[in-house]
Every structure is written in structure tokens, then in C-alpha cells.
Amino acid sequence: MKIRARKFDGRCGRHKRYNPAVDGRGGIRGACARCTLLCEIWEASLKLNQLIRRFDPQFDDLAPRAAPEKLEPVEDPRQLRLI
Ligand SMILES: [Zn+2]
Numbered sequence: 001m002k003i004r005a006r007k008f009d010g011r012c013g014r015h016k017r018y019n020p021a022v023d024g025r026g027g028i029r030g031a032c033a034r035c036t037l038l039c040e041i042w043e044a045s046l047k048l049n050q051l052i053r054r055f056d057p058q059f060d061d062l063a064p065r066a067a068p069e070k071l072e073p074v075e076d077p078r079q080l081r082l083i
Helices: 033-055 077-082
Strands: none
């Protein structure tokens, strides 16, 4: 199965500052259909990532082999902040 990775840059014309990743469903004003759709796209993309990871725990190892073991000690700073 092949899924095309796509970059999606969507924005509501009436609520240009609405960002589902930050504002969530609570940030949708007046039940705006465009904002709701953006939020659903965002939620679906999160779900897709979760499903792919669950399907293959080795997912990260299948990433492009740019620098096989040199990248391993480098940790995501966002994760460090959570500890
Ligand atoms: Zn809107």
C-alpha cells in the first residue's frame, strides 16, 4: 500500500487565525463550516499517524537512511521538556 505524503496548507478565509492544532474544536467560531473541515482534516491526519505507527513499531527505522546511527543520540527537545 502506498500513501502519498502531502503537505497541506489550509486556512479559513473568514477566520485566518484559526489553527486547529492550537485552537482545537473549541476555537471554531459560529460553527464555521470551513473551520470545522480544517479541524477534521487535522484530526484525521493525527489519527493516520497513530494508525501507521501502531501498524509498524519499526516505523522510525524505515525513515530514509541518510545517517543511520549518527542521528540516534539526538533527542527531540520537545520530548525532553516533558520529562
Ligand atoms: Zn472559519
